[in-house]
Amino acid sequence: MTYQEKLNEIRNQMKADNVQAYIIPSADPHISEYLPHHYKCIPFTSGFKGSAGTLVITHDHAGLWTDFRYFEQAADELKDSGFELMKQKVQHAPEYIQWLIEKLGKGATVAADDKLLSVLLGDLLTQQFSAKGISLTSKDYLSPIWENRPALPTEKAFLIEDKHIGQSVKSKLEQVRAALQKQGAAYHLVSSLDDMAWLFNIRGKDVSYNPVVLSFALINQDQATLFVDRNKLTTEEKETLLKSGVEILPYEQVAQAISNIPENSSIFIDPKRNCFAFYKLVPASVRIIKDTNPSTNLKAVKNETELSNTRTAMLKDGVAITRFLKWLSEHIGKITITELSAAAELRKFREQQEGFVGDSFTTISAYKAHGALPHYGASEESNVEVKAEGLFLVDSGGQYFYGTTDITRTIPMGNNTEEESTDYTLVLKGMIDGCKVRFPKGTCGYQIDAITRKPLWDYAINYGHGTGHGVGYFLNVHEGPQTFNPTATPVAIELGMITSVEPGVYRPGKHGIRIENLVNTIQDISNEFNEFYAFEALTIAPINTKIVKKELLEQSQIDWLNSYNALTFEKLSPMLNAEEAEWLKAETKAI
Template sequence: MSYIEKLSAIRQQMKTDGVAAYIIPSADPHISEYLPSHYKCTPFTTGFTGSAATVVITEDFAGVWTDARYFEQAEEQLAGSGFELVKLKVQQTPEYIQWLSEQLPHGANIAFDEKLVSIVLGELLHKQLAHLKPNLQHKDYLSPIWENRPALPSEPAFLIAAEFTGKAISEKLTEVRKAMKRHHANYHLISSLDDMAWLFNMRGADVSYNPVVLSFALITLEQATLYIQPDKLTAEDKYTLAKNGVEILSYDTIANDLQAIPQESTILIDPKRNCFALYKLIPAAVHTVLEINPSTALKASKNETEIKNTRTAMVKDGVAITQFLKWVKENVDKIEITEIAAAAQLKSFRAAQDGFIGESFNTIAAYKAHGALPHYGATKESNVAIKAEGLFLVDSGGQYRYGTTDITRVIPMGNNTEEEKTDYTLVLKAMIEGCKTRFPKGTCGYQIDAITRRPLWDFALNYGHGTGHGVGYFLNVHEGPQVFNATATAVPVELGMITSIEPGIYRSGKHGIRIENLVLTISDQSNEFNEFYAFEALTLAPIDTTLVKKELLEQSHIKWLNQYHANVYAKLSPYLNEEEKVFLGRMTSEI
């Protein structure tokens, strides 16, 4: 069935039900960013494969709302599909709701699958469309037309030992229950898969690149229930969970138990990380407290064991990155290196490292103009050969049993223009500006975002994505609650948080430049003005300096870069052979 035929089939169902607009979010019942194949509704319906999009279908219009990271990709993938790209002005906002309010008549029927809509989005739809007095309905128009729809994943899950987590399951449950008591809640529903993985020291392979397991949890002050396909866990793991006070029930029984919560109870539920369908099952007499999951904040601030192990992962990853950079530079124009081949070679270097589980996301290996697409993914059709000219951007990461990595480096291949040199230097300056920032306790991500962008703003340059995102511990490469972007999110940058700093410049049809390190929030100093924090650069890999225009850098940036490179050489060289050491020595020499 073609995309145009799918669109027609959806409209036929809408016509039968008298539905004026159908909304398809990019989500699953756990409100995940990255989805199991069963819930990849946007690619199935439209052909667009970006990780953030909302589809809206009416009788005479079909649009895909997405942000600047995906504009060029969406234009290309939506061609001939019957769907149009609608460019979001502000990243991660439901601007389509305003469009619907202007397009639809009073009393219109609006439908969506309530399993794929968060509580906060469901409430927002009701609130912002209230003037239309619409009839909002739960409808699934995809299942009837989705032939051979992928089944829910059945990969096994496993528990990880305290030597890797630093805390037993029972300790984590105690911390969550303390937070429940502060909210006067005697029930707590958890749907978000990374929170589940953290709380139960559980990992799996239900979602590509994210070691999570489809599951729910219902926590009371006395017991914890894990809803999961029982055959995913070994008898030994089930015994460990039972010892830690965890009961195991079937994945699909969560709905029944929510409906059975006693009247006058109070349930704590995260409105951004739980679906509208489950929320509506909670009896009306149960008081709801809509607040962020306690586990989200607990998970974000890494403990000493997690920090120590992450540093080990960074060394392993840095060795692989160094070997990859050497391989690219020494083999370009000697053998054919395509974008796909380069990504495969990088994975092989990582796979040789102890503890490597897999990649943390699909590698972005983007040559020349492809680098201007921030979330480019090479396909058989787009794959090009790397030559000894221009810029080659590689954004990649690894999942290790003791940490998660995410790094971007730009490799100058030769014959670079003055514009490329200037852009490269300014992006490097911006990255360093963010990394070397000292800031008072209570500082939020949007303040770090502005500080990082300043060197680019000075030249009237900017980029359309956030400066940074939280990173999990052998978990999702995108993790909250902290985020470094322009949105005034009131989440302070806390000690122990791991966050990316990744400014960029993207010139359509020419090149893209992004340089990314992961940083750990550490204590700096205290005085009469406040307690001050700083960032430790966790990522250990050389940053190419051949294009750097020193006159555009301040002495503080040069000092930071030289010290960073000295540390990179000291940490990585013991694990390299003599040729690799010489190469790393050249790459990390002072400027």
């Protein structure tokens, strides 16, 4: 079926049900960012492969709502699909709701598969539509037309020993139960896959890049039930979980368990990370408490074992990055190097590192104008040769058995313009300020975001994505609750949180620049004014200084840059051969 034929079939079903609009979000019943192939509904329906977006279909219009990161990609991928790009002003904002309200009349019906709606979104749609006399109903119009739909993954899962995590499953459950008691909740439903992985010290291969397992949990003060495909675990692993107080039931039985929660009881549900369908299964007499999963907050604060192991992973990753940068500098102009072949070479260097499991996301290997697309993914169709001129942006990361990495370096390839040099220096200024900031306890991410942006704002330059995101421990490369972005999210940056710092400049048709390090929040000083925190540099890899305009940097920024590159040489050189160490010494020379 062509995309247009699929669109016609969906509209036929809508007409039969007297439905005026159909919403398809990018989600699964776990409200995941990265989806199993079974739930890649937007690529199936429209051809758009970006990781954020919403399709809205009416009888006379079909649109994809997505943010600026995907405008060019979407415009290209939606050609001849019957879908029109609807440019979102704010990341992740459901701006299509107001569009539907204005387009549809009173008495209209909007449908969506409520297994793909978060509780938060389901409530929002219900409230805003009902206020205008529009009803919301649950329909799945894709399954009837999706021939050979990929099955749910059956890959084996595995448990990580407590000693490699630094905390036992039993201890984690005790922490969650203590949080439930404070909230006055008898039960707790967990659907988000990274929370599940953290809580049960379990990892798997059910989703690309994220080592998670399709599963749910229902927890009370006496029992923890893990709903998972039992074939994913060995008999020994099931016994290990049982000894930790975890009962295992089939994945499909979670819906029945929710329906059977005792009357007049209470349940704790994270509205952002549970699906609307399960929320509606909770018996009417059960009191629902909505808040962030306790495990989300607990998981964000890494313990000493996790931090120590992550530092090891960062060094291994730094060796791979250094060897890649050296290879690139020595081979550019001598052999044909493309965006795809460069990404493949980087992957090879990572594969040589002990404990490497796979990439933590699709490598963004973006040369010249492609760098202006923040989430660009090179394909056979878009792939271009990287030459000895302009800027080459590489954003990549690795999953190791002892940590998750995420690093961006923008590489001057030669013959760089004044504009490129200025933009590069301004991004570097912002990144340095974000990394070297001292801040009082209680500071939130939007304050760090503003500090990082100021060097760019001074030149009337801005970027449309967040400055930083939380990073998991051998888990999702994007995790909350902390985030560095302009939204006034009231989440304080706590000790032991791992977060990225990644400002950028994007000039359409010209170039993109982003420089990214991961940092760990550490204690700085305490005085009569407050307890102050700072950031420890976790990412250890050289920052190129060839086109830096030193006159644009303050002395404190120069000192930080020289100190960071010196630290990189000190940490990595013992892990390199003599030739590699000599190259790195020159690359990290003080300016």
